[in-house]
Amino acid sequence: xxxxxxxxxxxxxxxxxxxxxxxxxADLAVLRGELVGLIGPNGAGKTTLLRTILGLIAxxxxxxxxxxxxxxxGRTSTxxxxxxxxxxxxFPISVAGAVASGLTGRLGMxxxxxxxxxxxxxxxxxxxxxxxxxxxPVGELSGGQRQRVLMARALVLRPSVLLLDEPFTGLDMPxxxxxxxxxxxxxxxxxxVLMTTHDIPSALYTCDRIALLNRSVxxxxxxxxxxxxxxxWMTAFDVASDxxxxxxxxxx
Amino acid sequence: MSPLDFVTDLFNPDLSFLPKALAVALMSSVVxxxxxxxxxxxxxxFIGDAVAHAVFPGLAIAxxxxxxxILGGTIAGIVTAVLIAVFSQNRRxxxxxxxxxxxxxxxxxxxxxxxxxPGYAGSLQQFLFGSITGIPDSDLYxxxxxxxxxxxxxxxxxxxxVAISLDxxxxxxxxxxxxxxxxxxxxxVTLAVVISVQTIGNVxxxxxxxxxxxxxxxxxxxxxxxxxxxPAIGGSSALIGLYLSWSWDLPTGGTIVLVLTVLFLLTWFLxxxxxxxxxARRRAHPPRVADRAVRVGA
Numbered sequence: 001x002x003x004x005x006x007x008x009x010x011x012x013x014x015x016x017x018x019x020x021x022x023x024x025x026a027d028l029a030v031l032r033g034e035l036v037g038l039i040g041p042n043g044a045g046k047t048t049l050l051r052t053i054l055g056l057i058a059x060x061x062x063x064x065x066x067x068x069x070x071x072x073x074g075r076t077s078t079x080x081x082x083x084x085x086x087x088x089x090x091f092p093i094s095v096a097g098a099v100a101s102g103l104t105g106r107l108g109m110x111x112x113x114x115x116x117x118x119x120x121x122x123x124x125x126x127x128x129x130x131x132x133x134x135x136x137p138v139g140e141l142s143g144g145q146r147q148r149v150l151m152a153r154a155l156v157l158r159p160s161v162l163l164l165d166e167p168f169t170g171l172d173m174p175x176x177x178x179x180x181x182x183x184x185x186x187x188x189x190x191x192x193v194l195m196t197t198h199d200i201p202s203a204l205y206t207c208d209r210i211a212l213l214n215r216s217v218x219x220x221x222x223x224x225x226x227x228x229x230x231x232x233w234m235t236a237f238d239v240a241s242d243x244x245x246x247x248x249x250x251x252x
Numbered sequence: 253m254s255p256l257d258f259v260t261d262l263f264n265p266d267l268s269f270l271p272k273a274l275a276v277a278l279m280s281s282v283v284x285x286x287x288x289x290x291x292x293x294x295x296x297x298f299i300g301d302a303v304a305h306a307v308f309p310g311l312a313i314a315x316x317x318x319x320x321x322i323l324g325g326t327i328a329g330i331v332t333a334v335l336i337a338v339f340s341q342n343r344r345x346x347x348x349x350x351x352x353x354x355x356x357x358x359x360x361x362x363x364x365x366x367x368x369x370p371g372y373a374g375s376l377q378q379f380l381f382g383s384i385t386g387i388p389d390s391d392l393y394x395x396x397x398x399x400x401x402x403x404x405x406x407x408x409x410x411x412x413x414v415a416i417s418l419d420x421x422x423x424x425x426x427x428x429x430x431x432x433x434x435x436x437x438x439x440x441v442t443l444a445v446v447i448s449v450q451t452i453g454n455v456x457x458x459x460x461x462x463x464x465x466x467x468x469x470x471x472x473x474x475x476x477x478x479x480x481x482x483p484a485i486g487g488s489s490a491l492i493g494l495y496l497s498w499s500w501d502l503p504t505g506g507t508i509v510l511v512l513t514v515l516f517l518l519t520w521f522l523x524x525x526x527x528x529x530x531x532a533r534r535r536a537h538p539p540r541v542a543d544r545a546v547r548v549g550a
Contacts, residue, residue: 091414
């Protein structure tokens, strides 16, 4: 492992989709040990940024570095946790099987998971406290448990960067609290965690830093710094100074 | 006719087409059962239907030029599968519309081609609804070889197919070649359809792909069990269906499919966990709250 504390760096990334510039010169760095919240309105390019970091979209300009290496699907140390509805929960597979599927790319074609792989699965399940449900079919899990399974599937690769796409959507408050605790712990253990969310108050409460995105990274800073600066929120969300959003900021 | 008479007929040298038909029906239903697991789990039934219809022009051309039916059907099916995969990349059209366009187009082409060959009425019926007579010996080996190939590829790439079925985007992010593996799966479905068309017919082959796997899904939450149960259900239905059709002089393809459908309906009502009866019984005697809390767990 290198001594460079920056695990993920997005340098001047521009992305065109269908002839339209969706991201324009976005800059972002996430350090090891840090939980960063990515916030922006719908259509701001959050998902596009995640897909670019994963190497699924080639940027028109700029570059993405993971541990100093250009991002390539299956080659770089990135754990991706998609939104829960992206996963086929009705598929007949156990929790452990679903987590093991995270190793598919790493193992390569024609190879089956061996003892080392199953150890990694057990470790990942233990980390998200789902070991007891390892044999349960995934279709029988609650929303919070499903989010944990997706976390474990990403952790099984022991990634240095974790990307979480709206992990809190559709979950009740106690479940959200338990999950944010887990995210913070994972960051403290040395992962660089980047999470998109629409829940601004909880992001301000749990994240180490916030990045405001709207086609470009408008501002980054600690929650305290950003909460004190309504102008950047008005730019990012295109709202007036009397909006409910800004009143929420003041309440935090 | 008793089952014993059926066995006697199977060994009657004058009826040598009968054991051949049984062998082909068993092999194709077993292969379709395994492949069908992914067809059902990925909601690909419509693609299965498309491929089943799409092999028809290939069969018609092969029949018209007295070529190999299996080869003709395979080529036509694969061409259609590739066309669907390529045209589906256009985001403006959903995949099911693309499939709708190509499978009916291919089927229409088949009908026009076969109508140009002499004595087509009989052969048309044979293609559409299957026939147990006239299977050449060479087909037995082709079906067995193709079947083994399909099963081999499916088991070799099982891990990849599971990852793609669970979540395409994450599979892509892991470096899994989603487009190519989709294409491989389409080709496997095509091959499974082609080796089955002879006995069961073009229109009914979808049942071999979908019904056994759907029935198995009602009985288990384990992929491995489902992949073993589906071919077992398909194979026994083929055996029972052929026996019934032979005893009562019923069309073979139709009888096999009806046996499959009855098994599916029985499972729907009687399955130990998900069946209608079990659900009703649970509703009448719900588990006590304490038990339920333990079951839900952490």
